Amino acid sequence: MKLEPHHDALAAAYVLGTLQGPARSRLERLLLQDAALQARVDFWQQALVPMAASLSAEPSAAVWRAIAARVLPLSQAAAQGGAVQPGWFERWFGVRSFASMAAGLMLGVTLSVTFGWMRSGWIAGPDATLSETQLPESYVGVLAAANGKPGLIVSSRRHGTVMDVKQVQPVAVGPGRTLFLWAIDADGSTRAIGAVPSGPFVQVKLPAPSEQLFAKATELAVSIEAVGATPAAPTQAFAYRGLCGKLWRVPAPKK
Numbered sequence: 001m002k003l004e005p006h007h008d009a010l011a012a013a014y015v016l017g018t019l020q021g022p023a024r025s026r027l028e029r030l031l032l033q034d035a036a037l038q039a040r041v042d043f044w045q046q047a048l049v050p051m052a053a054s055l056s057a058e059p060s061a062a063v064w065r066a067i068a069a070r071v072l073p074l075s076q077a078a079a080q081g082g083a084v085q086p087g088w089f090e091r092w093f094g095v096r097s098f099a100s101m102a103a104g105l106m107l108g109v110t111l112s113v114t115f116g117w118m119r120s121g122w123i124a125g126p127d128a129t130l131s132e133t134q135l136p137e138s139y140v141g142v143l144a145a146a147n148g149k150p151g152l153i154v155s156s157r158r159h160g161t162v163m164d165v166k167q168v169q170p171v172a173v174g175p176g177r178t179l180f181l182w183a184i185d186a187d188g189s190t191r192a193i194g195a196v197p198s199g200p201f202v203q204v205k206l207p208a209p210s211e212q213l214f215a216k217a218t219e220l221a222v223s224i225e226a227v228g229a230t231p232a233a234p235t236q237a238f239a240y241r242g243l244c245g246k247l248w249r250v251p252a253p254k255k
Contacts, residue, residue: 009136011040016153017166020201139210141220143242145169151240154181154220156210158248163204165196171239173198173224180225182234183217183244192230196222217244 013019014027031038137158145151149169156163163181173179181193181204193213196204206213214220222240225231 007034007037008040011037012044014041015044020166137248139214139217140245140247141242142245143220143222143240145171145240146237152222152242156206156214158246159209159211161206161209163206163210165202165204167198167200167202170198171224176227177224178227179222179239180231180234182221182223182238183214184219184221185216186218190221190233191217192232194230195225195227214244214246220244 010019010023010027014024019027027037031041138160139154139156139158141152141154142150143152143154147169151167151169151171153166153168154163171179179196179198181196183191183193185191191213194204194207196202220242221234221238223234223236223238225235
């Protein structure tokens with residue numbers, strides 16, 4: 001059976017776990033009779049599952065020391081008896097959570113690199129064309145929880161106004177509180193995006209197209225805020241934080 005153009009995106013979403021509800025059930029029924037679609041699901045499983053499994057290895061002590069030397073100036077200054085203003089990492093997550101959070105950030109980097117391989121054609125099935133292996137142009141965030149484990153997977157089409165959120169690791173929100181999404185630009189400034197309901201998989205209406213909200217973002221983060229509030233800045237430490245990936249090919253510079 002011929003592979004429909006949208007089937008590759010569905011197969012990838014199925015393996016990632018972001019295809020939920022009736023759509024997931026329909027795809028599972030279709031897999032029983034569509035060999036081409038099953039082949040794409042098999043391909044994405046081979047591409048993504050081994051990558052996730054490989055993240056369980058513990059980096060060496062030398063690797064942790066090298067990373068700490070770059071991102072934990074406060075710890076270094078304390079050891080030397082000096083005084084340095086804490087960086088964003090220490091203010092928002094705390095020094096003690098460094099090792100676990102670094103592991104989560106490494107997960108985000110790995111996923112971003114892998115998606116880059118996919119859309120550039122480095123990872124492809126034996127009969128796939130470049131157009132078949134591309135997902136729709138999208139913004140994707142892989143956010144780690146404070147313990148460094150995968151917490152949220154956030155995605156939205158580049159020019160879309162709906163955001164899909166898969167909560168891999170729930171956090172306690174409490175009555176009168178809600179998850180709240182922030183975009184973080186390269187200069188470290190935060191911009192409020194909006195409230196996100198708790199749930200294994202939810203869809204959120206964005207206040208503007210994704211391109212307007214996330215074009216300058218290098219990271220995404222989620223804090224816990226009062227229901228109905230739109231704070232100018234986070235009032236709580238981030239419950240989730242990770243990289244914001246742009247999943248589309250950038251044209252080569254014109255000569």
